[in-house]
Amino acid sequence: MSEKIVSFFSGAGGLSLGFALADLKPVLGVDINDDAYSTYKSNLGIPCHNLDLNASDKCSLIDLLSPYKEVFAVIGGPPCQGFSTAGSRNELDSRNQLIFNYFAIVEYLKPKWFLFENVEGLLTSNSGKSVFELVRRFISLGYLLRLEKVNFAAYGLPQSRKRAIVIGNRIGAFFHFPPETHSFNAGKHNKLLPLFPHSPTLDEAISGLPEAVSYECFLPYTHAETSSEYEHFIRQSNNSGGVKHHFSTPSANELERYSLLEPGQTMKDLTESLWHPSFRKRAFRRVKDGTATEKRGGAPAGIKRLYSHLCSPTITSASSREFIHPSLDRALTLRECARLQSFSDRYVFSGNTSSIAIQIGNAFPPLVAMRFAQHLMQIEAKVGSGLISLKEWEAQLIGYRLTDASGMSPALMHTESLLKSLMFNLG
Ligand SMILES: C[S@@+](CC[C@H](N)C(=O)[O-])C[C@H]1O[C@@H](n2cnc3c(N)ncnc32)[C@H](O)[C@@H]1O
Incomplete structure (x- = not known):
């Protein structure tokens, strides 16, 4: 039977569709936007709730969430406009609080896995304190996690799209992100690797x-x-x-x-x-x-x-x-x-x-979501067959990648110094 996943800030359903393509079973979406809610419901054919995750009263949220306790995965991309370098970046933007609403859902549901997506601006927003605090909370909840900035073109998308992704599990599986599969050339942004096929043009x-x-x-x-x-x-x-x-x-x-x-x-x-x-x-x-x-x-x-x-x-x-x-x-x-x-x-x-x-x-590209979901399933299979040992582990940040470039901006260096303190539970 397919493992179940629930999606918050589910938008049009790009993430959920990708997980479904990898044979996982989306069972719930939640979004505040009427049209996104309707797109999700009609294309994925599963319940989507039209709800403000910031303002909903706690009791009705618990009613909605309780059937999904310890679900296989929570996935989602809280809104990013407040962090986006393409908008007017506003650290007091109330939407920036929504990343902690996402955390609260993970805290309540305690999924085996979670996947969190945001714009790269999150990495330097509020002098790195927002992402630091998010990672710190996931660790204190008992998760092993990794944070990486990835360009989705490196997974075969015909588009340069950089996003910050955090993936965590509480099964004790030390893991890497899926290996990149493609070279790409989007002009200003490119990564040309001789042995890799090119992303579609x-x-x-x-x-x-x-x-x-x-x-x-x-x-x-x-x-x-x-x-x-x-x-x-x-x-x-x-x-x-x-x-x-x-x-x-x-x-x-x-x-x-x-x-x-x-x-x-x-x-x-x-x-x-x-x-x-x-x-x-x-x-x-x-x-x-x-x-x-x-x-x-x-x-x-x-x-x-x-x-x-x-x-x-x-x-x-x-x-x-x-x-x-x-x-x-x-x-x-x-x-x-x-x-x-x-x-x-x-x-x-x-x-x-x-x-x-x-x-x-706004969407997370389904093709890339599928590759990430397949990767999580491969890790699960390795755990199941004993290829990944789960003995003795402690919640921690296992690794991060904040940039592909050889140098780092002062802002990213600052974020890195904060994140380093969370490695191996030193913080
Ligand atoms: C970046 S998009 C998510 C895209 C989605 N992951 C996908 O793959 O298509 C963020 C979503 O959060 C929703 N959103 C914003 N504020 C919200 C709130 N307070 N409660 C619930 N959803 C909210 C927006 O309507 C938007 O669809």
């Missing part, structure tokens, strides 16, 4: 889709055959014979901008008279106070034509407005963004265009 990820139209409707595939392994993965469970969410409606102004951009070029490469008003406002604001836009949290909003032969940059809720197709004069469609996030073509999202864009941009 943007072109491979979005190939085989029908021509996009200008309104939401069902569009049948025009080719029965798939042209890449990735497309096969995306299409394999889609029995509907086509896709939704594959539309784009550029205005005349947008069309003019798009037509002038070559792959790799952005709004900045257009003459100033063509800049979008919001982009111009930001650009001049930067000049006025002399602060680089990167330092205010986030690259300047603006359009960018993508390269077909590279992995895509990180998909966010803005991607279906800002990422321009490599060869067509339109932005990526929601379906193309969902494909770059490795959602099956059968997945149908609830809500209006901007709500769907948020759900897709």
Whole structure:
């Protein structure tokens, strides 16, 4: 019988879908957002509760959670906007407390395993104290855990997407993260390893889709055959014979901008008279106070034509407005963004265009979730067959990786010094 998992801050269900693809059994999702809740329920076919995990009264939360005590795994990604380097980073943002709500759920349910996901900004937020405190609490709860920043492209995603992941168990299994399987090249972010296959390119990820139209409707595939392994993965469970969410409606102004951009070029490469008003406002604001836009949290909003032969940059809720197709004069469609996030073509999202864009941009890519879930099952199998010995262990941070780069920023160095004190239970 499949092991059961429960997901909190479950969003559209990317994590749960990936765990289901690895033959685990999602039995519960919880999210505050009506549309995400509805997407989760209709695609995964299991109960999802529409609940504010910050404000729910304790008794009703306990009623909801109690059937899942000592479940196999708790998985989830509390909201990250408060930590995100792409937003205005606010350490007092109440959403930042939600990581401790996630902890409280693990504390109550005591799962064998948990997987926690957040943006890399968590690692340096609040001078590293937020992540330090989270890890410290998991240790005091009796977990062995690891914290790593990973780029999901290294697991075969056609997208550079860096996230901080914490995985823990209370069965006493010393473990590593799943080994990386792919080389990748997303331009600025790349990792080229000679013996590894390349992650799919943007072109491979979005190939085989029908021509996009200008309104939401069902569009049948025009080719029965798939042209890449990735497309096969995306299409394999889609029995509907086509896709939704594959539309784009550029205005005349947008069309003019798009037509002038070559792959790799952005709004900045257009003459100033063509800049979008919001982009111009930001650009001049930067000049006025002399602060680089990167330092205010986030690259300047603006359009960018993508390269077909590279992995895509990180998909966010803005991607279906800002990422321009490599060869067509339109932005990526929601379906193309969902494909770059490795959602099956059968997945149908609830809500209006901007709500769907948020759900897709927020999601944990199912393909990577599947690889992590398979890895946990392999560890369980090794424990079961005695290949991993569980004798004499103490809760602790077994390891961390805060960056792939050779050097560390002063902020990361500070976080590292805090985390070191938790290694081998020294803290
Ligand atoms: C980063 S997304 C999670 C994505 C999800 N792991 C997936 O794979 O698709 C964070 C989610 O937390 C939800 N959320 C935010 N505040 C919440 C709260 N107070 N209670 C419950 N859910 C909340 C958001 O609606 C959003 O769907």
